[in-house]
Amino acid sequence: MFTGLSAFPLTPTDEKGVDERSFADLVTRLATAGVDSIGALGSTGGYAYLTRDQRARAARLAVEAAGDVPVMVGIGALRTSEVLAVAEDAQNAGASAVLLAPVSYQPLTDEEVFGLYEDVTGELSVPLCVYDNPGTTHFTFSDELHERIAALPNVGAVKIPGIPADQAPDRITALRGRLAEGVALGVSGDQFAAGGLNAGADLWFSVIGGLLPEECLAITRAAAAGDTARAEALSARMEPLWELFRRYGSLRVTSAAAEHLGLVGSPNLPRPLRGIPAAAKEEVAAALDSLTSSRRRS
Amino acid sequence: MFTGLSAFPLTPTDEKGVDERSFADLVTRLATAGVDSIGALGSTGGYAYLTRDQRARAARLAVEAAGDVPVMVGIGALRTSEVLAVAEDAQNAGASAVLLAPVSYQPLTDEEVFGLYEDVTGELSVPLCVYDNPGTTHFTFSDELHERIAALPNVGAVKIPGIPADQAPDRITALRGRLAEGVALGVSGDQFAAGGLNAGADLWFSVIGGLLPEECLAITRAAAAGDTARAEALSARMEPLWELFRRYGSLRVTSAAAEHLGLVGSPNLPRPLRGIPAAAKEEVAAALDSLTSSRRRS
Numbered sequence: 001m002f003t004g005l006s007a008f009p010l011t012p013t014d015e016k017g018v019d020e021r022s023f024a025d026l027v028t029r030l031a032t033a034g035v036d037s038i039g040a041l042g043s044t045g046g047y048a049y050l051t052r053d054q055r056a057r058a059a060r061l062a063v064e065a066a067g068d069v070p071v072m073v074g075i076g077a078l079r080t081s082e083v084l085a086v087a088e089d090a091q092n093a094g095a096s097a098v099l100l101a102p103v104s105y106q107p108l109t110d111e112e113v114f115g116l117y118e119d120v121t122g123e124l125s126v127p128l129c130v131y132d133n134p135g136t137t138h139f140t141f142s143d144e145l146h147e148r149i150a151a152l153p154n155v156g157a158v159k160i161p162g163i164p165a166d167q168a169p170d171r172i173t174a175l176r177g178r179l180a181e182g183v184a185l186g187v188s189g190d191q192f193a194a195g196g197l198n199a200g201a202d203l204w205f206s207v208i209g210g211l212l213p214e215e216c217l218a219i220t221r222a223a224a225a226g227d228t229a230r231a232e233a234l235s236a237r238m239e240p241l242w243e244l245f246r247r248y249g250s251l252r253v254t255s256a257a258a259e260h261l262g263l264v265g266s267p268n269l270p271r272p273l274r275g276i277p278a279a280a281k282e283e284v285a286a287a288l289d290s291l292t293s294s295r296r297r298s
Numbered sequence: 299m300f301t302g303l304s305a306f307p308l309t310p311t312d313e314k315g316v317d318e319r320s321f322a323d324l325v326t327r328l329a330t331a332g333v334d335s336i337g338a339l340g341s342t343g344g345y346a347y348l349t350r351d352q353r354a355r356a357a358r359l360a361v362e363a364a365g366d367v368p369v370m371v372g373i374g375a376l377r378t379s380e381v382l383a384v385a386e387d388a389q390n391a392g393a394s395a396v397l398l399a400p401v402s403y404q405p406l407t408d409e410e411v412f413g414l415y416e417d418v419t420g421e422l423s424v425p426l427c428v429y430d431n432p433g434t435t436h437f438t439f440s441d442e443l444h445e446r447i448a449a450l451p452n453v454g455a456v457k458i459p460g461i462p463a464d465q466a467p468d469r470i471t472a473l474r475g476r477l478a479e480g481v482a483l484g485v486s487g488d489q490f491a492a493g494g495l496n497a498g499a500d501l502w503f504s505v506i507g508g509l510l511p512e513e514c515l516a517i518t519r520a521a522a523a524g525d526t527a528r529a530e531a532l533s534a535r536m537e538p539l540w541e542l543f544r545r546y547g548s549l550r551v552t553s554a555a556a557e558h559l560g561l562v563g564s565p566n567l568p569r570p571l572r573g574i575p576a577a578a579k580e581e582v583a584a585a586l587d588s589l590t591s592s593r594r595r596s
Contacts, residue, residue: 015378015379043403043404048376048403048404049376049377049403078346078347079347079568079569079570080313080568080569080570081313081568081569102570103403105341105346105347105401105434106341106346106434106547106549106571107433107434107547108570108571109572111572112570112571112572113570115569115570115572116569116570119569119570135405136403136404136405138436249404249405251404270377270378270379271377271378271379271413271414271417272377272378272400272406272410272411272413272414272417273404273406273410274407274409274410274413
């Protein structure tokens with residue numbers, strides 16, 4: 001399942017709870033578009049802000065709504081005991097894989113992070129994707145630690161942060177040399193994804209892919225076909241969105257974009273998170289509209 | 299209540315749960331030593347790793363065990379709705395104040411953090427202490443934001459990170475000029491506390507004060523009496539501990555120190571956190587023993 005485009009939908013949530021209907025519709029929309037897998041309850045899916053019960057229900061909904069498309073479910077939490085509980089819920093819901101970031105409050109040591117993956121992988125019956133996201137966890141993996149963790153049973157993939165295109169080939173070659181055979185290497189950081197795929201990453205874990213699957217599939221398929229120039233050109237067309245991601249964060253921009261497309265209500269982020277200001281929402285709408293009209297032209 | 303020494307006990311916890319008996323004993327020990335207040339379920343008290351029920355029970359135990367000493371209870375959580383629930387539990391338990399850090403997963407904007415404090419202070423009937431701890435929350439308060447938040451109803455104090463002694467007078471004067479009248483300013487970062495108190499901070503929020511209250515009260519009382527040199531000298535005597543704090547983090551060192559003093563069992567930190575290696579535990583024991591023998595000599 002760790003190939004191509006893994007699309008991460010929002011889990012629209014307000015102070016009353018999860019908008020389950022919109023969430024299921026978002027997942028169905030991705031499955032219909034033909035994404036290779038769905039990453040439910042990732043950072044974009046706000047897993048860290050949901051209760052165990054909300055997460056279990058959302059995992060079930062995602063698996064049902066995805067049909068034949070495999071679903072990976074985020075299982076991160078501050079406590080190992082909570083990770084184990086959420087992992088069991090995800091597996092019971094029918095998840096094909098789980099995604100685990102070393103969420104921190106007290107800064108974690110390498111031994112603590114290794115211990116977390118050791119404790120969790122020992123209890124799994126589906127593959128785990130190691131989620132390396134220093135922007136939210138504030139933990140930085142060394143290559144040596146990636147190597148040790150990837151050698152644990154049930155590790156199926158590693159999801160790394162975005163790498164600027166000029167550094168991607170070296171970085172991906174170096175890290176792949178560390179990973180046990182059969183462990184897939186996937187890139188995040190949507191703006192850098194074309195470069196990562198062109199440099200040989202196995203898949204793209206995509207935020208905007210959870211909302212604009214066609215655009216992201218086109219990039220992914222171009223890279224897979226070896227048409228590196230087309231992959232880069234299709235990605236460059238999305239630069240207005242990447243620019244907004246850099247300014248407001250990918251989650252808030254994707255939230256506003258989903259609102260603009262009429263796919264979710266407002267608000268759709270759990271407090272303390274807030275939507276972006278009205279003026280910024282207009283910029284998001286303009287970026288989406290320019291993308292749609294350029295799609296019509298191409 | 300925001301004066302002198304506020305001592306933060308550990309909440310000894312393992313995979314089976316909170317060791318409530320040891321926790322209550324730690325609190326009673328602090329009250330007996332005469333600390334000015336107790337900070338239950340702070341970062342040292344592992345609030346972020348406990349369930350709502352564990353936190354509610356620990357808050358009740360702390361208030362009971364503290365007798366006449368006022369107890370401040372940590373109410374931080376990733377979701378505002380959870381903060382509000384935990385705050386209600388803390389107030390029902392008899393907390394005299396609450397402590398709130400802007401815990402983050404998605405990096406928070408200034409407006410989101412202001413909104414969090416606005417949402418929470420509006421629901422409180424006890425004073426709130428703003429908890430500024432970028433080492434765990436990864437949020438950096440601007441002075442302007444401190445000023446806005448301190449003007450909200452029910453804000454009673456601000457807890458700031460450690461400031462090197464040479465910068466403390468300027469920093470404390472500058473920040474105090476921003477805070478609404480009646481809002482206390484307290485320092486953290488044990489190694490820098492003497493300097494902060496000597497520079498006019500109202501109180502010391504202390505990690506090691508939760509374990510070695512006599513030593514910390516001596517520093518606090520010397521500073522309050524204007525004997526800045528004695529406060530600095532008493533703090534300097536604890537340098538072997540400060541050095542270990544810098545190397546392993548104050549929580550892990552305090553955990554090992556409490557073990558060495560026979561006050562808690564082992565393990566006493568919730569996974570993924572782990573105790574420090576055996577060799578480091580020996581260093582902690584040696585630092586404590588040298589402090590005890592220097593206390594006997596003085």
